[in-house]
Amino acid sequence: MSTWIPESASNLAASVDNITLFVTIVSVFFFVLISAVLVAFSIKYRRKSEDQETAYITHNPVIETIWTIIPTILLMVIFAWGWIAFKELRNPPAEAIEVNVVAKQWLWEFEYFTGKKSLNELFVQQNKPVRLIMRSDDVIHSFFVPQFRVKQDILPGSYQQLWFTPTKVGTFDLLCAEYCGSGHSKMLATVKVLSPEAFARWEKGDELEDGAALAAISVSPAERGKDLYSQRGCLACHSIDGKEVIGPTFKNLYGKTEDLEDGSSVLVDENYLRESIYEPEAKMVKGYPPTMPSFKGILSEEEVTALIEYIKTLK
Amino acid sequence: MSAHNHTEEHHTGLRVYAAVCLALFVLTAVTVYVAKFDFGDFNIVVAMLIASIKAAIVALYFMHLKFEDKLTWIYALYPLFLLFLLIGFTIMETFTRVPVIK
Amino acid sequence: MSSTVEHAESHAHGHGLGDAVTHNAAKFGMWLFLGTEILLFGGLFAAYALFRAKYPDLFYDSHKKLDVTLGAINTIVLIFSSFTMALAVSASQKRNRNWLMILLSITFICGAAFGVNKYFEYSAKFHHHIYPETNIFFALYFMMTGLHMLHVFIGMGIIFALIIMAKQGRFKEGNRYTPVEVGGLYWHLVDLIWIYLFPLLYLIG
Amino acid sequence: MANGAMTQTQHIPYLAQKGLKSWILTTDHKRIGILYLVTISFFFMIAGLAALGMRYELMTPELDFFRTPTEYNVAFTLHGSLMVFFFIVPGIAASFGNFLIPLMIGARDVAFPRINLLSFWIYLVGTAILLSALAQPADTGWTFYTPYSIQTGTKVILITLGVFVLGFSSILTGMNFIVTIHKLRAPGMTWSRLPLFIWASYATAILQLLATPVVGITLLLLIAERAFDIGFFDPAKGGDPILFQNFFWFYSHPAVYIMVIPAFGIISEIIPVFARKPIFGYKAIAYSSFAIAIISFFVWLHHMFVSGISETAAAIFSFLTMLVAIPTAVKVFNWTATLYKGSIDFHSSMLYALSFIVLFTVGGLTGVYLGALAVDVHLHDTYFIVAHMHYVMIGGTVMGFFGALHFWYQKWFGKVFNELTAKAAWFLIFVGFNVTFFPQFFMGFQGMPRRYATYPEEYISYHALSTYGSWILGLGIIIMTVNLLIPLWKKGWPESSNPYGSLSLEWQVPSPPPHENFDEIPTVTDWTYAYGKK
Structure with a gap:
């Protein structure tokens, strides 16, 4: 990773980087110029005596015209260049593969044209253009992958699109860039760019390539639950160290008796936890906002079991 | 300075004000009347045109804009320009949003 | 060092500003303020334009629930009050205190009539379970007419103050009628905005 | 005519009168200016504390200083809305504008002294509402973006109501200044002789007058939306969330210039005096303030390049944004050129003015990145924006404000501060500011999004550096404040009323000025900037 701009991992990065470089050269030039002149004048014309002679210069049309025209030309070049690169960002090729994206407080859901779904992990194939069709279930979110140089706000009530062709195999951070509430900074996901072979295997459902799935068959349910806790966005709202974030903390949750909004109370056991994951608003604990989305169809029964096992370990 | 201690007073007469008032009544009747006809997309244009004529009459005569200096005119018209800008660009932005074909 | 100022003998007048300067400044200030009022309503007009373009049918169907006759009567009332206000300014310039008070009172009564009319209109809407949250048209209707109503009330307050001032004989000489003229400008703006609200809300073709 | 010729026969400084009533009921523009100065400084301090808290939190990637992310979000909302609406928007215009405009144009007061007091009172009511909102603060960010601001469980209505009320103060002040500048100039004070601070104040006043009502109605709609459950901005009810952004930036982009144009004016006053040029x-410079004031109404969509607006709309607004950069660039060149063949005295206020040029240049140039469409897509909503905004707001406006404080200090209060301490404080502020915000440009390039209470490990070194910088900056501001407060306890006024040899009208009366500024309204015979004219 270079120090000033992240590595480029999409077809769009190069043109964005080129214009960025141009703007940077222009900016550095003018910054150095102005600073140097300022410092030079400050030294040369510093007040040495009270009656130092000064020149009576009020204006100079030639100089003023020149330094109005030069920035104007440069700015127009930057505008035009930025626009050209922007057009590329905005216009996906026809052959792009579509992926549906749902952003909600505070997780990402991806649905592929094969019907496969994934949560907080976007799988794409190297060198194959992808078109994301994105909607939000609640407030404005923004899809941002720094290495791809793409960003698009996702609005509730309409579809937004974004496209890119990943050029490098690897895992890249996907960040929510539009402030969306208390879980905003935890609304992170990853984009997994797979080689064509790996992608084909993944599509077939043979997920052995996938570290998480691999772990699923070889680790205890509680450990699997721990991974799910961070991958599936639970951590945005539920702490494991007793802090109150948005929802109740998981620490010492199992076996506790919670007071509900309707005045009754409930013992937190396996069934209550399962119900709360699938139907969060069925039994609301007193004093918490009804913001949790349902994980029905997102987390399998097996995964819910793993999560419950994990919660049980948090004492 | 004390020699010019009064500003121009525009003693617009009762007759002018009455005529203006009457014109406004008539235009109100006209706008209600024409609303009964359907000009398609021009309904709003017609209605706004009549309203603007009425507004102009109120401003020019009742509010004496007719007798005001250039400066007042500028500051009476500039907000209208900004209003058009606000409405125009907002509408332009809203209706040029690219529909995502799904 | 060269100087940029000198003292002329001729500026002998006191510390207060001349009447003419005050009068012009006050009028100009009010015009500036009216500009901000236009832009305050401007946001509502822009929202109206946007949503009407988006939902023409909703706007058409909803506007039928408004009473054109009441709206038209209110338009006439406001125009008439503008007329009497203009005459009041004229009377104040002629230092005709009796006429000034009569005309201001008529204007005030017109404002009150407008308010009463609006009260009946609103209660009829509530009676038919039409509230701001009913749909976007009524949200705009209540916001626009409500904000306008607020301006009518403020205008009536100003007129009331002017009547009191006239009663105390404050507009006798010089340019002391400035408050009447400035208050009049404000009242005309209230009328001016209603001139647009009426066709926009009541007369959608 | 020598300076001494204007000595007042009975000079009673406007500060002489004592007692609470003489302050809260004053119609003297100079006293109202002080009232504003005290209030805005108070909010500057509170908002600054919120910023220090946020920076302290961001030392490490995980949450440790604040207990919940919501607390962090409340902190940046407070920081943003206090700084923007309660300090920087009214800031220079209300404090220095009030103090200087009548003095500089040769008037006894503003056109409507009582409305001036009224607008201060409205400002106080706004601040009171806001302070009561502090008990249950909102977490929306200062931009109040819908639909989050409609859905959040925190109390949004009070804080927006406070800002709404404040808007009227801004409008009345703007109206007052425009009328004052048009109608109350002293004889001979033609437009071409006006100090540039007046030109800048006039341009600012236009923006205050005509942009503020739009944010007023926007916030009113937001309040109505929350209170009555209607849906202008909520797509679930048929509304349009982008409409809010359109309305908000129609105000808030011009507002950026409300914040910075007065600082342009200040710099244009300080540099000629200390360069004697x-x-x-x-x-x-005069016309470019106007050009900026007018064009700034046409560029608001550049805040929305990734909000889903069309390519065409984006292109038009990118183009218009570039146009705004031109007059700004011209100003920077002009200020620098003024130094040529001058006799430069590095008074503390001059140091602020010079650092303004450097820092504002950075702020302006980084603005070009954000105006260029494709680059903005990458940088939007990252720390690059945060850094850019602070280079303009602190590097620009606050440097101008501090410069003005040091330059007109003697004029306002008739006291002298310790110049050496002032220079030391300036140095700390300059260094601290750059250490705080320069790393944020790199962080932004790397993709660190703004408004994150926690963040991925890889940004830790930038964040830590930035936090250390905030401590230096904070220390500098504390030293500066103490240095400026100490002399206020001393009795008596200094000998010289025009210590820096300024030609501008306000320095031709005693310091501090008498109640109605001038015994006799002066007649102006020459340009304000005729330094070294032979």
Whole structure:
């Protein structure tokens, strides 16, 4: 990773980087110029005596015209260049593969044209253009992958699109860039760019390539639950160290008796936890906002079991 | 300075004000009347045109804009320009949003 | 060092500003303020334009629930009050205190009539379970007419103050009628905005 | 005419009268200016504390200082809305504008002294509402973006109501200044002789007057939306969330210039005095303020390049944004050129003015990145924006404000501060500011999004550096404040009323000025900047 701009991992990065470089050269030039002149004048014309002679210069049309025209030309070049690169960002090729994206407080859901779904992990194939069709279930979110140089706000009530062709195999951070509430900074996901072979295997459902799935068959349910806790966005709202974030903390949750909004109370056991994951608003604990989305169809029964096992370990 | 201690007073007469008032009544009747006809997309244009004529009459005569200096005119018209800008660009932005074909 | 100022003998007048300067400044200030009022309503007009373009049918169907006759009567009332206000300014310039008070009172009564009319209109809407949250048209209707109503009330307050001032004989000489003229400008703006609200809300073709 | 010729026969400084009533019921523009100065400084301090808290939190990637992310979000909302609406928007215009405009144009007061007091009172009511909102603060960010601001469980209505009320104060002040500048100029004070601070104040006043009502109605709609459950901005009810952004930026982009144009004016006053040179390209600077004031109404969509607006709309607004950069660039060149063949005295206020040029240049140039469409897509909503905004707001406005404080200090209060301490404080502020915000440009390039309570490990070194910088900056501001407060306890006024040899009208009366500024309204015979004229 270079120090000033992240590595480029999409077809769009190069043109964005080129214009960025141009703007940077222009900016550095003018910054150095102005600073140097300022410092030079400050030294040369510093007040040495009270009656130092000064020149009576009020204006100079030639100089003023020149330094109005030069920035104007440069700015127009930057505008035009930025626009050209922007057009590329905005216009996906026809052959792009579509992926549906749902952003909600505070997780990402991806649905592929094969019907496969994934949560907080976007799988794409190297060198194959992808078109994301994105909607939000609640407030404005923004899809941002720094290495791809793409960003698009996702609005509730309409579809937004974004496209890119990943050029490098690897895992890249996907960040929510539009402030969306208390879980905003935890609304992170990853984009997994797979080689064509790996992608084909993944599509077939043979997920052995996938570290998480691999772990699923070889680790205890509680450990699997721990991974799910961070991958599936639970951590945005539920702490494991007793802090109150948005929802109740998981620490010492199992076996506790919670007071509900309707005045009754409930013992937190396996069934209550399962119900709360699938139907969060069925039994609301007193004093918490009804913001949790349902994980029905997102987390399998097996995964819910793993999560419950994990919660049980948090004492 | 004390020699010019009064500003121009525009003693617009009762007759002018009455005529203006009457014109406004008539235009109100006209706008209600024409609303009964359907000009398609021009309904709003017609209605706004009549309203603007009425507004102009109120401003020019009742509010004496007719007798005001250039400066007042500028500051009476500039907000209208900004209003058009606000409405125009907002509408332009809203209706040029690219529909995502799904 | 060269100087940029000198003292002329001729500026002998006191510390207060001349009447003419005050009068012009006050009028100009009010015009500036009216500009901000236009832009305050401007946001509502822009929202109206946007949503009407988006939902023409909703706007058409909803506007039928408004009473054109009441709206038209209110338009006439406001125009008439503008007329009497203009005459009041004229009377104040002629230092005709009796006429000034009569005309201001008529204007005030017109404002009150407008308010009463609006009260009946609103209660009829509530009676038919039409509230701001009913749909976007009524949200705009209540916001626009409500904000306008607020301006009518403020205008009536100003007129009331002017009547009191006239009663105390404050507009006798010089340019002391400035408050009447400035208050009049404000009242005309209230009328001016209603001139647009009426066709926009009541007369959608 | 020598300076001494204007000595007042009975000089009773406007500060002489004592007692609470003499302050809260004053119609003297100078006293109202002080009232504003005290209030805005108070909010500057509170908002600054919120910023220090946020920076302290961001030392480490995980949450440790605040207990919940919501607390962090409340902190940046408070920081943003206090700084923007309660300090920087009214800031220079209300404090220095009030103090200087009548003095500089040769008037006894503003056109409507009582409305001036009224607008201060409205400002106080707004601040009171806001302070009561502090008990249950909102977490929306200062932009109040819908639909989050409609859905959040925190109390949004109070804080927006506070800002709404404040808007009227801004409008009345703007109206007052425009009328004052048009109608109350002293004889001979033609438009081409006006100090540039007046030109800048006039341009600012236009923006205050005509942009503020739009944010007023926007916030009113937001309040109505929350209170009555209607749906202008909520797509679930048929509304349009982008409409809010359109309305909000229609105000808030011009508002950026409300914040910074007065600082342009200040810099244009300070540099000629301490360089003993006429300002270079007077007309260009004067007109460019106006050009900026007018064009700034046409560029608001550049805040929305990734909000889903069309390519065409984006292109038009990118183009218009570039146009705004031109007058700004011209100003920077003019200020620099003024130094040529001058006699430069590095008074503390001059140091602020010079650092303004450097820092504002960074702020302006980084603005070009954000105006260029494709680059903005990458940088939007990252720390690059945060850094850019602070280079303009602190590097620009606050440097101008601090410069003005040091330059007109003697004029306002008739006291002298310790110049050496002032220079030391300036040094700390300059260094601290750059250490705080320069790393944020790199962080932004790397993709660190703004408004994150926690963040991925890889940004830790930038964040830590930035936090250390905030401590230096904070220390500098504390030293500066103490240095400026100490002399206020001393009795008596200094000998010289025009210590820096300024030609501008306000320095031709005693310091501090008498109640109605001038015994006799002066007649102006020459340009304000005729330094070194032979």
